[in-house]
Amino acid sequence: MSAVTMVKVGTDDGGVRLDRWFKKHYPAFSYIQVEKMLRKGQIRVDGKRAKAASRLEPGQEIRVPPVPDRSAENRPRRNEPTMNPEEIQYVRDMVIYRDDSVIALNKPAGLAVQGGTGQSKHLDGMLEALCYDKQEKPRLVHRLDKDTSGVLLLARNANSARILTKAFKGKTAKKVYWALVAAVPPQKKGWIYLPLEKQAGAQGEKMVIDYDTGKEALTLYNMIDKVGRKAAWVALMPLTGRTHQLRAHCGALEAPILGDGKYGGKDAYPLGNKIPKDMMLHAREIAVPHPEDGTTLRVKADLSPHMIEAWKTLGFKQGHGDDAVDLLEGYAGDLAHCPPRELRDFYKSKEY
Secondary structure, three states, X not given: OOOOEEEEOXXXXXXXXXXXXXXXXXXXXXXXXXXXXXXXXXXXXXXXXXXXXXXXXXOOEEEEOOOOOOOOOOOOOOOOOOOOHHHHHHHHOOEEEXXXXXXXXXXXXXXXXXOXXXXXXXXXXXXXXXXXXXXXXXXXXOOOOOOOEEEEEEEOOHHHHHHHHHHHHOOOOEEEEEEEEOOOXXXXXXXXXXXXXXXXXXXXXXXXXXXXXXXXXXXXXXXXEEEOOOEEEEEEEEOOOOOOHHHHHHHHOOOOEOOOHHHHHHHHOOOOOOOOOOOOEEEEEEEEEOXXXXXXXXXXXXXXXXXXXXXHHHOOOHHHHOOHHHHHHHHHHHHHHOOOHHHHHHHHXXXX
């Protein structure tokens, strides 16, 4: 065992979570050990108790408990590969953009972003394949549901992670999704402003509409095409980032996303076996300020195979949705300047 040490947070670790800082600098401590030492106050930041999710700032001083000795033969080598060539290629084939600060992926439907109950395979456990010329793995800065495909951004260093995380928490990140919904909207474009609250149920946790305790949630939509009165192709722009926001909002309006049985039940399958049963939700485009210079980084992801099949079956032309982003951004700007009564407080309290 080594002695207790006091370690200052370096510039490169600004914005990093405390538990991830320990994983990077003190891999001898397991995640469970770090959590236990935090609860007991053995790990402190600037002399104060801290939580695993606490974000660090350069210059802060961390109390590090004695590190257990590990023999050389059991000590993991830095960047020792744990993935086979096929797995590495599988992840790298998702890359649609890469520079020194950011990597953008087109995540396939069915792949979980992070581990959880019953999730042995997840993207977070594969990020070592995307180190390329860097010594550290890229970091997640936002999430997509397991069954949602499309653009997912990764930060390649701590500073980029801090800037991008801030962009996603605020309103400087613009996201547009393509979805197939089980009804035709009454208007070609509109907004959904319904507060959401997480609620436990027989099928696990689910977001529900709750006007008393729910958090405000705002989604803009624009219809691109339709199939009679049974289904419509819509572009969705969430202006807030609530869990399952698009799925819950569409379900609440009795226009659930096709294939989303959790929020639509039987109504999520209006076309029967004509198209795949997978969920028809795709993160089509993301625009964020680039971490290096603040210029707009805009990344677009092609539709996933099951949605391409559905689009062909229904006769949709992907090019018809090309101007949806501009239309929704313009609509958002109009609402920000002249919001309806229900949205006035939302735009008043938060800068768009």
